[in-house]
Amino acid sequence: MxxxxxxxxxxxxxxxxxxxxxxxxxxxxxxxxxxxxxxxxxxxxxxxxxxxxxxxxxxxxxxxxxxxxxxxxxxxxxxxxxxxxxxxxxxxARTDDLQGQADALRDEVAALRAEALGAGSGELRALREREAATGLAKVTGDGVIVTVSDAAPQVDPTTGKQVTPEGGRVLDKDLQEVANGLWAAGAEAVAVNGQRLTATSTIRTAGSAILVDFRPVTSPYQVTAIGPDDMLDRFLAGPAAALLRGLKTQYGIDFATSRRDDLILPAAGTDIPLRFARPDVSPSPTPTGGG
CATH class of the missing domain: 1.20.5 (Single alpha-helices involved in coiled-coils or other helix-helix interfaces)
Structure with missing residues (x-):
């Protein structure tokens, strides 16, 4: 083996x-x-x-x-x-020029209307008050300015460029909250970076830009409001100010408020389309003849 x-x-x-x-x-x-x-x-x-x-x-x-x-x-x-x-x-630039022409024509129409109605007439005074309330006329008065700005940029360690930190950019809904908070606090007229807000105004985002009635606005955003003396105190006690404080603490978005005298808010850049109620035209029952 x-x-x-x-x-x-x-x-x-x-x-x-x-x-x-x-x-x-x-x-x-x-x-x-x-x-x-x-x-x-x-x-x-x-x-x-x-x-x-x-x-x-x-x-x-x-x-x-x-x-x-x-x-x-x-x-x-x-x-x-x-x-x-x-x-x-x-x-x-062309849009600004056309807007200037439209403002000049609006002033000319207002002057002709005042001449036709009479400078001191009650009808003219009531018409001007309605125009101011709807945003179709320039208004002046005491009020507040709420300034909201993006967080301070930081240096990207990879590229070396300054970038806004994530979550540190003001959004359209933030400006909507501020504007609504001022309305709720008693504001009679509100503008964002000089753009007068009306009942049909929109604050929207297009890409990375914020548009107010289709006109771009950039940081810092100044929301100006004319209203009663206690408007700022009521705004700071409301939910909009609480939101801004949270954004500042969490993302570094800055905001500040101040009272101002003799503020001037321009008229809205575009005319507001009027909407009318329509009467019911359904035929009524034929009355019965009497004796």
Missing amino acids: TERSEGPRFAPDLLTEMFQNPLDPGYADAAARRAAEGPKPRWSRVTSGGFRLLVLVAIGLLFAVAYRHVVAGESESSRAHAGLVDEARGAQ
Whole structure:
């Protein structure tokens, strides 16, 4: 009966193997083949070197072309962005000019109406009061200013640029809360960054911008209100001020309030479309004849 020889129970240690056979088997085979065949001919070495040089030159050309395309793309993108910015500024300037013309025409109409109705007539006085209440006329008086601004920017450790921290940007709903809080506190007229609010005004977000009646406003946002003397105290005791305090504590959004005398709020930029109730035109029952 033949006895089988058992192999080692454990594989050789890796470090021991490296010290015993420091040369990789592939290198050993290549060295043996070179010793047996002799050195490569000169033309083969020159051809191999030329091929490597050609590959390196081609790779360099590819990198150069790619770099030029990237630089050209950035330049074209910058020019397109600058063109859009100029176009937006031009459109804003034209809008402001048209708004100025509309205000001048509104003043002219008001003067002609006062001349027709009489400067001291009760009808003219009642009409002006209604216009002031609806936002169609400029108003003056004592009131308050609530200023709300985005949180202070922080330096991004990755890019090194200043960015607004997450949650530190004022939203459209925040300005809605402030405006509604002032109305609830007794405000008679409210404006956001000079944009007069009416019964049909909207405060909405478009991208990263806030629009008040489709006109952009930027931080810091000044919500101005004309109203009774206790309006600021009532506002600070209401839910809108509590919301602002929470935003300041949690996200760093800043707000401040102040009382002001002789505030001037402009008229609304656009006319308010009038809506009328319509009478019921259903036929009434035919009365019965009497004796």
